[in-house]
Amino acid sequence: GEDVEQSLFLSVREGDSSVINCTYTDSSSTYLYWYKQEPGAGLQLLTYIFSNMDMKQDQRLTVLLNKKDKHLSLRIADTQTGDSAIYFCAESPGSGNTGKLIFGQGTTLQVKP
């Protein structure tokens, strides 16, 4: 079946690195995504990684993919208070042709000054 699991809460100090972890079940997922949801705002795509990649870096964001263990992580370097939000991991099951997304429960990131 399709299932995505995340830890629910992470608290870090400003300037530290944050690592949010996710596990998924569909080994045929072609794309894996990280979305951000700020209070009172809609979902925004942060980054995505293609399943044949191990790592993707985009400024302060680093995505690591361990396809064997079906484990995805998002690292935010130099975390700022503005990074406080809920982060959702999502997979696009099957060949990814539909784009239908299966989301994790979301990880609430709290950044303390």
Place this chain on the structure above:
Amino acid sequence: GAGVSQSPSNKVTEKGKDVELRCDPISGHTALYWYRQSLGQGLEFLIYFQGNSAPDKSGLPSDRFSAERTGGSVSTLTIQRTQQEDSAVYLCASSFSSGKYEQYFGPGTRLTVT
């Protein structure tokens, strides 16, 4: 340019009533998705439209839920005989096409069933 818009932003209805939620996707986007976000269930896929193809309804939780997309643009999600467990934020997203293209989400409609 305009993003995805949804209306109403908030809807309070009595149990047993029917409701219609509207989504206006970004112009030119052929794929449209409905999701539901609730405390108990997180973010769930409901239904997906791509061009003129038959919609993927695999996420609809019961036959009280239906959706249509007229003219390949605006979509309406209808919930008949609403129940309290239908209370959630209903999110619409559109993308240029199906597959890996970024889905742009609307602000959602918060539905409260009393």
